[in-house]
Amino acid sequence: MELDEIKRSMLNLLPNATLQLCCYTVVLIVSLMWLMRGTARVLRDSHWELTAKIPPGSRGLPLIGETLHFMAATSSSKGFYDFVHIRQLRYGNCFRTSIFGQTHVFVSSTESAKVVLNNELGKFTKRYIKSIAELVGNDSLLCASHQHHKLIRGRLINLFSTASISSFIKQFDQLIVTTLSGWEHKPTVVVLHEALELICKAMCKMLMSLESGDEVEMLQKDVAHVCEAMIAFPLRLPCTRFYRGLEARKRVMKMLEKKIEERRRGEAYHDDFLQHLLKDNDNACCDEVPPLTDAEIQDNILTMIIAGQDTTASAITWMVKYLDENQHVLHTLRAEQGRIAEKTSHTSSLTLDDLNEMPYASKVVKESLRMASIVAWLPRVALQDCEVQGFKIQKGWNINIDAKSIHLDPTLYNNPTMFIPSRFDGESKPNSFLAFGTGGRTCLGMNMAKAMMLVFLHRLITTYNWTVVNPDSSIEKWALFSRLKSGCPIHVSPIAKDAADA
Ligand code: HEM
Numbered sequence: 001m002e003l004d005e006i007k008r009s010m011l012n013l014l015p016n017a018t019l020q021l022c023c024y025t026v027v028l029i030v031s032l033m034w035l036m037r038g039t040a041r042v043l044r045d046s047h048w049e050l051t052a053k054i055p056p057g058s059r060g061l062p063l064i065g066e067t068l069h070f071m072a073a074t075s076s077s078k079g080f081y082d083f084v085h086i087r088q089l090r091y092g093n094c095f096r097t098s099i100f101g102q103t104h105v106f107v108s109s110t111e112s113a114k115v116v117l118n119n120e121l122g123k124f125t126k127r128y129i130k131s132i133a134e135l136v137g138n139d140s141l142l143c144a145s146h147q148h149h150k151l152i153r154g155r156l157i158n159l160f161s162t163a164s165i166s167s168f169i170k171q172f173d174q175l176i177v178t179t180l181s182g183w184e185h186k187p188t189v190v191v192l193h194e195a196l197e198l199i200c201k202a203m204c205k206m207l208m209s210l211e212s213g214d215e216v217e218m219l220q221k222d223v224a225h226v227c228e229a230m231i232a233f234p235l236r237l238p239c240t241r242f243y244r245g246l247e248a249r250k251r252v253m254k255m256l257e258k259k260i261e262e263r264r265r266g267e268a269y270h271d272d273f274l275q276h277l278l279k280d281n282d283n284a285c286c287d288e289v290p291p292l293t294d295a296e297i298q299d300n301i302l303t304m305i306i307a308g309q310d311t312t313a314s315a316i317t318w319m320v321k322y323l324d325e326n327q328h329v330l331h332t333l334r335a336e337q338g339r340i341a342e343k344t345s346h347t348s349s350l351t352l353d354d355l356n357e358m359p360y361a362s363k364v365v366k367e368s369l370r371m372a373s374i375v376a377w378l379p380r381v382a383l384q385d386c387e388v389q390g391f392k393i394q395k396g397w398n399i400n401i402d403a404k405s406i407h408l409d410p411t412l413y414n415n416p417t418m419f420i421p422s423r424f425d426g427e428s429k430p431n432s433f434l435a436f437g438t439g440g441r442t443c444l445g446m447n448m449a450k451a452m453m454l455v456f457l458h459r460l461i462t463t464y465n466w467t468v469v470n471p472d473s474s475i476e477k478w479a480l481f482s483r484l485k486s487g488c489p490i491h492v493s494p495i496a497k498d499a500a501d502a
Pocket residue numbers: 126141142153303304305307308309311312315369374375378379434435436437438440441442443444445446448449
């Protein structure tokens with residue numbers, strides 16, 4: 001009887017035991033395969049090192065490479081670029097490291113920027129790590145493979161025509177005037193926070209006519225979570241940054257899905273990017289280029305907010321700081337903007353033509369972008385073994401064009417750490433200004449971003465005097481783009497009042 005019971009309980013346990021055994025075996029096999037792959041890669045790399053001139057640098061610890069150093073820089077007040085800067089000083093213009101299990105080469109010369117970014121021989125592509133693709137979406141312009149990218153970009157580029165930028169400038173100008181009117185009642189204005197909110201509002205309106213305060217605020221928070229997750233360790237556990245980012249992405253996708261359904265049912269019609277993309281979809285039969293699918297539309301609307309909001313807001317913040325630190329530049333700028341203000345006093349908002357008459361302000365914008373290098377490096381992947389700057393690059397390696405080092409190279413820019421807008425009086429050396437990238441992946445929103453910076457500059461300069469309260473230049477931790485930790489708090493006083501007081 002007892003023996004029978006033992007047998008029965010053994011039989012009950014059997015499925016569990018078998019399952020456990022299977023699991024252990026699978027884990028063992030996967031671990032072995034992973035180890036073998038790692039070993040094969042190390043052997044292949046060692047062979048490569050012996051036979052070719054590979055970039056100098058350290059591979060760091062086995063398997064994790066220099067990931068911990070990279071993460072330490074990301075969470076320090078110097079920002080993640082410090083990781084690159086230290087190695088660039090140690091090894092020179094081209095060096096190699098290993099982060100997140102992948103080999104990364106950083107190069108900082110205009111010749112390599114030309115070769116890699118123009119990619120005339122098709123040896124490089126842009127590819128983000130899998131975790132980033134999960135956050136922005138596989139159909140995002142940022143992650144799409146060469147052919148797919150061409151197709152999506154071909155569709156999106158129509159949205160950035162001169163006509164749509166002109167109409168955007170008008171909307172953006174009105175939004176700024178309203179925003180600035182509230183500043184004089186605030187004891188302190190944190191430029192970064194204000195700029196993020198302003199640009200998020202402007203982009204939500206332009207992309208999908210989203211104007212409800214609550215919806216815009218929710219979206220802004222969700223986009224911030226997605227951006228944070230893009231540089232977080234891809235650990236899919238609740239409470240991690242990565243998980244929060246994935247959840248935020250789901251909410252954004254759901255909201256976009258709802259908007260698309262509303263438009264399809266004819267419940268709403270607006271003259272915005274979303275409507276144009278859906279219209280392309282309806283007219284598909286008459287067009288050679290296939291229209292974007294709903295998934296592509298959703299991923300790329302999120303991509304544009306990610307690519308446009310933080311970057312432009314950070315650039316505006318740095319620009320305000322640089323101007324505060326360089327009063328002689330501010331003085332020249334005020335004279336130019338005063339003339340524009342006189343000319344446009346009878347019109348309700350600024351136009352593209354007005355912006356074209358701001359040569360000095362345009363140089364201030366360009367110099368701010370050079371100094372701040374918001375997108376510090378431009379990532380690509382080698383599709384075949386090749387040579388860059390005299391060094392062998394192995395197929396599959398990540399090759400990053402270090403735009404920040406190029407922007408601060410004294411052989412390209414005299415006194416590179418000084419804010420001198422007039423340095424752009426003449427032609428720049430080819431591939432020495434990479435704030436918006438170059439080649440087939442050049443920033444789609446480049447003209448829109450420049451327009452936003454100019455409109456902001458004009459309205460700020462002609463409305464207020466300001467002083468920066470906290471001059472700290474520390475960089476925000478865990479930020480995808482180079483952002484001031486302080487957010488640049490300022491005190492403002494209206495120009496007209498100052499003049500009356502004087
Ligand atoms: C000051 C503000 C901005 C800066 C500094 C900036 C910078 C850049 C850079 C450097 C790239 C190229 C990256 C590479 O080659 O790997 C890029 C790509 C891109 N940017 Fe911007 N950007 C700004 C504003 C905007 C705005 C306002 C939008 C949209 C409205 C936008 C949309 C995009 C898109 C969609 C791409 C991907 C293009 C492609 O892969 O074909 N950006 N941006």
